[in-house]
Amino acid sequence: MTYKMIVLAKQVPDTRNVGKDAMKADGTVNRAALPAIFNPEDLCALEQALRIKDQFPNSTITLLTMGPGRAADVLREGLYRGADKGILLTDRAFAGADTLATSYALAQAIKKIGGFDLIIGGRQAIDGDTAQVGPQVAEKLGIPQLTYTESIESIGEHSVTVKRQIDGGVEIAKVEFPALLTVTAAQQCRPRNAKFLMKYKRALTPGESAAQGKEPYPMDNPLFLAEWSVADVGADIVQCGLSGSPTKVKKVENIIFQAKESRRIEDNNQEIEELVVELLNNHTIG
């Protein structure tokens, strides 16, 4: 058996390690201070695809990302980890996309790739934690979805069976191809250097080759990273980017909490005992 898989991966600012310099003096977010990383759950998506490929070595994994030029880093990392092909969906007209416009663009690119069995994405991206793009891509393609997948239990000729998280438990669900899965971090990804496919660090998009004054790689070279625009995927420009986004940000505000009248207590026996006794006396505890 061989399977044709598409993995959706997003480059995100590492919001897990927001340090003090992450906020500018004017209170806005300093994106430059946050490293751009491969969205963690998308690595889990790639991991699930790699496990299938381990079992069925002639299977293929195409990594698809939409983002600015530097998002090609995600593709290089994916190839390095064992994906077969990388596609960067990039165009100024994609900028400002909400989840709906993002899923429209991704679905157009997937139609162009065509002939897949499985699409695997992360459950959610850590920059917004919305978990919307997966189900929206599935809807746009008219295929079933299984979100919150923890592991792939078995894969057959025409179907896949997964264990997925549900509210308060788990279930085992089976679906025929083509289908879309979104996966959680329930299973460990293999370490980053498990496969040393160093050469993939040199993979480049045609745009990057040109910027470095190099000949682009031929398209059949695995180091060639495809770069697709709105026109390349036959997308309707009105449905892309800001104009294709029904949600608008009305305002963004820094939160300054109304300071309560708080009582300061020093770390010494007397003050802490007084506090505990007070809480006992007014029946807050005990």
Added chain:
Amino acid sequence: MKNLFVYLEIEDNKVAEVSQELLTKGRSLANELGCQLEAVAIGYKLSNIAHEVIPYGVDILHLFDDEKLTPYTTMPHASILVNLFKEEQPQICLMGATIIGRDLGPRVSSALTSGLTADCTSLIIGDYEDKRNKKTFKDLLYQIRPAFGGNIVATIVNPENRPQMATVREGVMKKAILDEDYKGEVKEHIAEDYFTDNDLAVEILCRQVEKAANNLKAAPIVVAGGYGVGSKENFELIEELAHCINAEVGASRAAVDAGFIEHDRQIGQTGITVRPKLYIACGISGQIQHLAGMQESSIVITINNDPEAPINAIADYVITGTIESVVPKMISFYKQNSK
């Protein structure tokens, strides 16, 4: 027409807490908008649902009762909502930010090309001025959620597309019965007219639902540990304090990520929302996403070695000191002074 709809999540023929909370919120928003509150129940053997939900002030309850609709799978539920919404043209649709809501909401919003905002912490009605196109929109739903690494709160609107969709986590809104004798209408639909066999693509082979492993949501006292607790071993101090004063243990995401404690104890925007009478925050800095899950606690005590920790701004008692030193003192003084 143009009413506010709530999707009811149903497990074991019981309407989920979060759906009840949304009915209460939905009722008050509907009053403000001068529209009706409608609820949608999709499942099997739903005859008791009307009795359960109409007292929240539901004007119309839509029932889709069919054996094929349980257990929940995405596509038949999505098709029913999409087709119903095409007929009814709701202005707003609210769902729980549960696994089901987060699986179903985006599928429905995609089919209707309507906007959806996940995990809102507040919903209010207000106007919106689109400065670029010089248009003013009256009475939109402000979908308010913390965003991006803390410190900011975004207000999202969907000016043009309907319905305006939002998901909200359990515990964020308060539920309250409006009137036990409220008069609402029940509309029984022929479910099969709203979905096709193609929608039955997913087969559920087995299902295990367990009661929540902890009672954090309802606990009157919560002792929560953050990254500042420092280690799994130190977390035992937090557990000991909690045990001693009959509290449940909670945690910040940083503590969960560091492996100090299980994920199901995470409090905050992407965890559980609690509103205990006493919240003791140990080694938690107080980022907005954490506050989102606990700021309605009646009394907050913070234990932090940084006197300037942001969480102190919402505290009633600020203890400045390390966990290692303060927590054992609290335990021993409690033991000495109780009874």
